[in-house]
Amino acid sequence: MLSIEVDSLSKIYTIKEISAAIYDNIHQPLIWLYLKLVEKTRGKEKVVYALDNVSFHARRGEILAVLGPNGSGKTTLLRILAGLALPTSGRARVEGLDVVEDNARLGDVVMYAPGLITVDLFAESNFTIRDNLLKYAKLIGAGKDRVDEVIALSGLQEYQDRLLYEVSTGIIGRLAFAYGILKEARVYLMDEPFTGISFEARKALMDIVRNVLAGKLRATVLIATHVLRDAEELSHRYIFLRKGRLVAQGDLPSLKERLKLKEKVEIEASLDPELLTQIALDAGAENYRVREGETGYILEFSVQKAGHILPQILASIYGRGGKVSTVKVSEPSLEEVYMELFKEEWEAPAAEGGDICSLVIS
Ligand SMILES: Nc1ncnc2c1ncn2[C@@H]1O[C@H](COP(=O)(O)OP(=O)(O)OP(=O)(O)O)[C@@H](O)[C@H]1O
Ligand SMILES: [Mg+2]
Structure with a gap:
């Protein structure tokens, strides 16, 4: 069975554009009235295809990097697969669960980590790492022996008796993975997970992703990132998004071949x-x-x-x-593949017109 199946997936947002001058004064009551009026009259609507007919799949044990410029749809894709946003059309299944029909059950199989890996949801900063995991294990009905196993898998043995507020961000990252492993997540969706942590901590987390999550546990990992070196170091395959469209996918040799680099x-x-x-x-x-x-x-x-x-x-x-x-x-490196695929973006002249801000309607 495929772990992730995405078929003609689209997500459309309707927004209203307002000038930056208005946006800057948004706190003034008159501006609020104006905005309400704009919303009511539904004047100049703009449709944004955050995802536009995207299809791809991932197998268990695969690490896929989701790449593309700002606003290309990476986060939207991850949020839909995590069950946090619904698609406008198309289908997506994660471990056999439909993101619309089985939405409530997606949380059981997916671990979603937006931004720097954090553990805000379950962890208590004045508990030790081990006690935090024991508390979570109790919540989900997992045994103490599982906690020991998970501590070993996520490389937390020597930190398990440390209070959470004492440990570094890299160790918190490991704890986040430990939560995922404990709940037996089959799919890890990570959005820029390695920013703001030291080189050593990043390497350690990458090792866990590669050797434990994808390797030993054969979980599927999707990583949205702008750091092409991280992506190249970790991923088996890549998908490239531009303005919501999937413009290329494959492993490095096939992409190089296709682009004749x-x-x-x-x-x-x-x-x-x-x-x-x-x-x-x-x-x-x-x-x-x-x-x-x-x-x-x-x-x-x-x-x-x-x-x-x-x-x-x-x-x-x-x-x-x-x-x-x-x-x-x-x-040729992944960076060269990326530069070739997005050369229009580099070469495009700067957008014309005054500053525009967006007011989200739906
Ligand atoms: N809740 C929302 N309402 C309206 N538009 C949205 C919403 N979320 C995203 N968008 C728009 O959808 C498009 C894709 O956004 P998304 O955040 O998925 O891009 P991204 O690739 O993650 O960008 P970045 O690299 O900056 O994180 C953008 O044009 C964005 O403005
Ligand atoms: Mg994003």
Whole structure:
């Protein structure tokens, strides 16, 4: 069974745009009256497709990154899968539960973590970590042995007797995962979970996501993030949203292939720079240039598959009496995939017109 099935999912919001000048004075009674009037007369409505016909699926044990610029629909998607917002049309199922029909039961299978991972809902700051978990275990009818198991899985052994207010944000993050594991969540939905925590704590949480949640427990993890490095380090697959539409999905190799992204090659050799240039030209290398290196000259170029022309280039260098000291091949990164997919956003001119603010109607 697929863990997450999303089929032609859309979420439409109707908003009214008002000028920023009015928005700034929203506290004044006359402005309030004006806004009420605007709402009543339903003047200039604007429809926002927060999600527009989105379809994808995820298998158990998969980590999927949900990527896209601000306002592209990432949070809306996670909130619908968590049962906190309803779709306008289309269908989504999480562990077989329909997000509309079985909405009330979604909380049993999903752990939703908006923003920095927190445990506000259940945790007491003057309780120890262990007592907090025991209290939650009692609430959901889980045994004490499960608490020990969960403490071990989330790496909390050495912190279990510490009061919650004494521990760092990274440890609170682990506790949040412990709650999820305790209630046997099958799907973890995380919205920018790793902001505001130290490098070490982030690494530790990522290890838990990879090795425990997705690995050992074979839960499904969706992470909405702007931090492409985190996404690349963790995810098996990616989905990319732009203005509510799913513009691409897949793993890194298939995305690179589809977008025809090139690999970058650097060869340092003891050979005349003109000869190096000629060799690159003969081999059909693109965007080549030669610069001075530490032990000779460095030939740089990009090519679809480095393996296809490297042997010829190296043989030519040796054939002309040169010696190669280093060869470096860099694969296109997730960042390059993202830049390629969203290049229109970079290239688009700044929006025209005065400042606009939005008044949400539905
Ligand atoms: N409750 C709401 N009412 C009206 N419009 C909304 C609401 N929630 C989101 N939107 C709009 O839906 C679109 C998608 O928003 P969403 O928050 O899902 O984007 P996002 O990808 O999470 O953005 P970010 O990267 O800034 O977190 C945006 O245009 C947003 O303004
Ligand atoms: Mg968001």
